[in-house]
Amino acid sequence: MTLWLVIIGTCAGCYLLKLAGLSAPRRLLDHPLVRRFAAAVPVALLAALIAVQTGSDGGQQLVLDPARAGGVAAAAIALLLRAPFLVVLVVAAATAAGLRLLGL
């Protein structure tokens, strides 16, 4: 039940954030601090998510799952080679699955 409330709240919040941008006065974007923070926040959050998902058990333990880390590393290599989005995802999953099959 609580989970449903959080999901509905997240949906409403995400939509209102989108609508706010389309409806807000455009000069808000002229503020350099707003632009700077806005440009960097997604990079910070996503990098942190990658680190936590790769380097922890999802809880409070720092552990490296070798198969998962291998999958993420393979994705990074695919991105360096400018592979398309879907190829990157398939490479990540296939590498992690392959490493697990090998017993890692």
Add this chain to the structure above:
Amino acid sequence: MLSPPVRDGLGMGVAVGLSGTAFGAAAVTAGLSVPQACVLSLFAFTGASQFALVGVIAGGGSLAAGAAGALLLGARNTLYGLRMADLLPWRGPRRLLAAHGIIDETAAGALSQPTAAWARTSFVTVFASIYLTWNLMTLVGALATERIGDTDAFGLDAMSAAVFLALIAPRLREGHRERAVAVLAAAIALAAVPFLPPGVPVLLASAAALIVPGRGPSGRSGGDGAAAGSGGDGEDPARGEVRT
């Protein structure tokens, strides 16, 4: 013949939408029901936020921290909306509908078009194609995972980190500042993991966006992709995110 914004838009829309499979799988693995996964894709409809929420839930983190992370990530859509307000001049119900389509991919597509008409065409094409495939594939991924059970054997757990990596890759290529922010944020998050409840380390890491200075003492203005005017590397934050 399809016009270029339609052709490119369909290609990007379908490719990105297919990764909805990974979201559906991640959501059910985290303990969400199939309807819950589908409601998120239908009504939140912004991939990174959705992955962030289920990632925290999967780790047993507090729901509040998960929702806060999702909304912080969703705030970048506000910025895209500000930038696209001139290109999408609709009012009333059409604006309410268009707002739902403001995400990374539609912004990247629309903002890279040479004319306003093409920008609108691109927006509508990318929005429609991603919305349909993303939601359909969320359902497929969620149902499949419910049947299969252990999705780790298929490496699906590595996929959501790969999605995040693909989303920030164009930004990391842009400049030193983005890379510094990314490395610092990752370090902050990992250092905080043993001490804070799940979900909170990621929120704390957003401080990296404020800590790393925007301009060096040499007066170099590029790098953060948001310098006013033009000329620096990556003058348009959304532009670099166009994928093929």
